[in-house]
Amino acid sequence: MALLLAVYPYIRWLGFVSCVYCAQRWQQRIFNMLQALLKVERFIAESHYCVTPLEKSHLQLLFWLRLLLQVPRTVAFIIYAFTAVDGLYIFVGALGSKTIVDELYFLTFTIIWQMCYTLMKLQRYINQLYASPIPRKSKKEQKMLEVHRMYYRLIQMTRDYCEVFKYPLACMLLILVCMSCVTGCSYYRLLVGNHSDNSKPLGEWITLLVNINYFLELYLFALIASMIGRIHEYTLHELRASLCDSDLVERSSDWLGLQLAFQDTSIKIFGLFKINLQLFIPLVSGIALHIIYIIQCDYNYM
Numbered sequence: 001m002a003l004l005l006a007v008y009p010y011i012r013w014l015g016f017v018s019c020v021y022c023a024q025r026w027q028q029r030i031f032n033m034l035q036a037l038l039k040v041e042r043f044i045a046e047s048h049y050c051v052t053p054l055e056k057s058h059l060q061l062l063f064w065l066r067l068l069l070q071v072p073r074t075v076a077f078i079i080y081a082f083t084a085v086d087g088l089y090i091f092v093g094a095l096g097s098k099t100i101v102d103e104l105y106f107l108t109f110t111i112i113w114q115m116c117y118t119l120m121k122l123q124r125y126i127n128q129l130y131a132s133p134i135p136r137k138s139k140k141e142q143k144m145l146e147v148h149r150m151y152y153r154l155i156q157m158t159r160d161y162c163e164v165f166k167y168p169l170a171c172m173l174l175i176l177v178c179m180s181c182v183t184g185c186s187y188y189r190l191l192v193g194n195h196s197d198n199s200k201p202l203g204e205w206i207t208l209l210v211n212i213n214y215f216l217e218l219y220l221f222a223l224i225a226s227m228i229g230r231i232h233e234y235t236l237h238e239l240r241a242s243l244c245d246s247d248l249v250e251r252s253s254d255w256l257g258l259q260l261a262f263q264d265t266s267i268k269i270f271g272l273f274k275i276n277l278q279l280f281i282p283l284v285s286g287i288a289l290h291i292i293y294i295i296q297c298d299y300n301y302m
Contacts, residue, residue, distance in 0.1 A: 011178050015171035016097045019104040026164040030107075033157055033164075037114050040150050044121050059117050066109050066220050070102060073213045076206045105172060108165050109221055112267065115154060115161070116224050119231045122151050127238055144249045148256045151235065155265055158228075162268055169269045176214050177287055183211045184291035218280075225267040225275045236260040 023030075077098060126147055129140065186207065239257040267275040 007178070011171070011175055015168070015175050016101055018167035018171045019101050022165060022168050023100075023104060029160060029164050030111075033111060033160060036153060036157060037111075037118055040118050040122070040154065043146065043150060044118075044125060059113070059120070062220055062224065063110075063113055066106070066113075066217065069213055069217055069220075070106065073102070073210050074098075076209050076213075079206060104168055105217070108168060109217075109224070111161060112221070112224050112228070115157065116228050116231070119151070119154055119228060119235075122147060122154070123231050123235045123238070126151070126235060130238065141249050145252055148252045152256060152259060155259055155263060158265055158267065162271075166270055169275070170273075172214075172218070173269065173273065173283075176211075176218060177283070177290070179207070179211050179214065180287045181290045181294060183207050184287070185294050188291070188295055219277075222275050222277050222279055226277045229266060229276065232260050232265050 126144075129144055129147065236257055239253045239260070269275065273279065
């Protein structure tokens with residue numbers, strides 16, 4: 001437990017350094033991703049097509065939930081800083097570093113959310129082009145080829161996304177695991193263990209609130225990543241099941257289907273940890289086992 005408490009500030013510092021490095025090193029690539037997403041948005045807007053209101057409202061709800069999660073953590077940090085931190089400069093420095101980290105994590109969520117929204121639009125647009133006949137064959141063929149190129153560009157963007165944000169996402173998982181272990185051990189000691197004079201119940205409750213907040217952020221992130229995986233599956237099924245009246249469009253559909261079938265289109269951290277809803281089972285199990293191990297090792301301290 002003492003080792004975990006000693007290492008935790010350095011892990012937070014590592015998360016801050018990874019965010020600064022990502023923003024400085026990959027600034028142009030992040031800008032290019034945003035530009036590519038805007039280009040696809042303009043293409044779909046010119047085609048006068050959008051997703052259904054139900055799908056749009058669901059995605060917008062996830063976005064607003066993620067935005068609202070910023071508020072309680074900031075309030076909890078300010079309350080804890082006023083009660084525990086001595087010195088204005090320390091408080092301002094801690095608040096500034098926290099703001100940088102939170103904003104970069106929000107940027108990672110915003111980009112993947114926009115990718116999911118754009119992929120959903122393209123998938124529905126592909127479905128519409130296959131289902132509804134267009135009087136001019138050449139016009140439909142041109143639209144299909146352009147949609148396939150746009151979709152493949154978003155597949156490539158997924159790999160760029162994993163490459164650019166691998167360090168911040170890895171640090172986010174590391175901070176979450178470390179913080180959850182500290183919180184679990186502290187609450188075990190607070191509820192059934194030894195109560196010392198240095199214990200601060202307010203700080204324990206604030207830590208629990210922040211920890212739950214981080215878990216909810218990771219859940220929303222994994223939910224969006226899982227939705228992207230389902231969109232790819234629907235698109236692949238549509239490409240395989242639909243009949244094309246043009247050899248060029250058929251070859252393009254087969255080529256895009258091969259990219260979806262054999263390329264890794266999931267969100268991964270260093271190619272090892274796949275971000276989806278199934279991640280929570282090993283994550284929670286690992287955190288629980290670490291808490292049990294720490295309690296057994298430091299039983300006298302507890």
